[in-house]
Amino acid sequence: MSWHPTGEVIVDKRGTSLILSGRFNIGLNMIKKLIGPVSRGDVVIVKDENGEFLGEGFYEEIGSVGVRMLAFKDRISLDLIDERMKNALDMRKRMKLGNYFRLVHSESDLLPGLIIDFYNDIASITSTSVGFDARIKDIANILIKLGARAVFARNDSRTRRQIDLPLWKGKIAGEGPSDTIIDEEGVLFHVDVLKGQKTGFFIDQRINRISLRRYISKGDNVLDLFSYTGGFGLHAAVEGANVTAVDESDYAEEEIVRNAELNKVKINFIKRNVKELKIGGEYDVVIADPPALIPSIDRKDAGKKAYLTLNTKIMNIVRKGGFIFTFSCSQFLSQEELKGIVIKAGDKSGRSIKLLDGVLGQSPDHPVDPKHPWTGYLKGFIVNCT
Structure with a gap:
């Protein structure tokens, strides 16, 4: 496929304003006119309504996106x-x-x-x-x-x-x-880029998995919910904790066993949907790293209720003085909204809570572009419960 433009896209005033401010994604509804043989995926020249050259991008026509800009006042190659x-x-x-x-x-x-x-x-x-x-x-x-x-x-x-x-x-x-096999601060993980979720592993949680180890003491009882292949649980186990990991995936079960053997530790794995899990006992540390419970903006209200239910549930099982690592990877839930949910869960469960270490974010190899806030989707809190 060629990297040379096949035609032109004329954008309206709003589209022009977005491009001049450095925004990459221009809506289909901002396109005034197509000139020349333009097909989805083609490189196109982008101009304003006066014919002024704004740059070049891909003509997408997918979802709500009309053009993805790649070069501002420049050519693509x-x-x-x-x-x-x-x-x-x-x-x-x-x-x-x-x-x-x-x-x-x-x-x-x-x-x-x-x-x-x-x-x-x-x-x-x-x-x-x-x-x-x-x-x-x-x-x-x-x-x-x-x-x-x-x-x-x-x-x-x-x-x-x-x-x-x-x-x-x-x-x-x-x-x-x-x-x-990858090495994360001395903890080994088997990664298969075709069989695993996403691109094979959740790199974005690297710094948070490593931070967890500061809160683990030998002999702690640790519960790792939505464990996937054992990222958080393995770090806790290496520190000498008694770890129970929960995930509903066959692949997660297979890989967490393999990763435990790689690191010469033992992890108790429960194959179950977390929503259906009846949790008993007390835990020193609980980690909850669910998939995006708000997959689209129209499901935000239901998703917020799901986050509240989950956080209330785990606050009822962490011991007095224990810690919770709770996360959201939904781009539709802000840091402040997650914080509000955590505070409300503390009230519902009758626990007094403290938030430690500020807001947890994603690994630095997932940089955030402030003009495109969804690039900073991961947020979380360390909660001390009394």
Whole structure:
């Protein structure tokens, strides 16, 4: 697929204002006119109503998005994409992130609609852009030059389903298997970029998993809800805690057993939906890292109730003086809203609570672009209950 424009898009005053302010995603309803043979995924020249050149982008026509801008007052080229990916890699190298990291975080790395994660020498791509879908082999070739042994696509996300993009996954370039072992501050995890959720692992929680260890003492009883492959639970187990992990996935059960063996620790795994789990006893530390309970804006009220129910439930089982690590990865729930839910859960459960360490966020390889606030989706709190 060509990186040269096939036609022009004329945007209205609102679209022009957004582009001039540095916004990447321009709505379909802001497009006044198409000039020339323009198809979904094409590179297009973008102009205002007076014919003034604003830049270039992908013509998307998907969901509510009409154009994804890639170059402001500039032209798109494969060299430009290559340069942005190299700049993204240079920044991650300065972070000293070890053998796995997010290389590209969509708008935050000037590549809207594109996510790329590295696990050792395996790269995993997720696209929500028709333009990047059409050029995914070009992206894979850049990644091979940047050190990837093999590049895989994980284009089977819920977001793609919601915006009616085709769902698929598989190898795009390179050689070798889709799995590897990563090391997170001495804790080992098996990652398979084709079988696991998202791109294979939840890199965004790296700093929070490591922070958990400060709150764990040998012999603590720890409950890890929505455990997936044991990220939080394994860090607690390495510190000598008695860990119970809960997840409903067959893959999670298989992998948490494998990861426990890798780290020479024991974890009690319960395969069950957390909503159906009847929890008894008292725990020194409880971690609740659910999937997005507000998957779309129209389900926000129901999702807020679900977060309140969950947080009230876990406050009823943490011992006096114990700790809760509670999170939301929903872009539709703000930090202040989650904080309000936590406070309300404390009131409902009759617990006196304190919030520690401020607001927990995502790993620094998931930078937040303030002009595109959804790039900062993860938030959480450490709660001390008395």
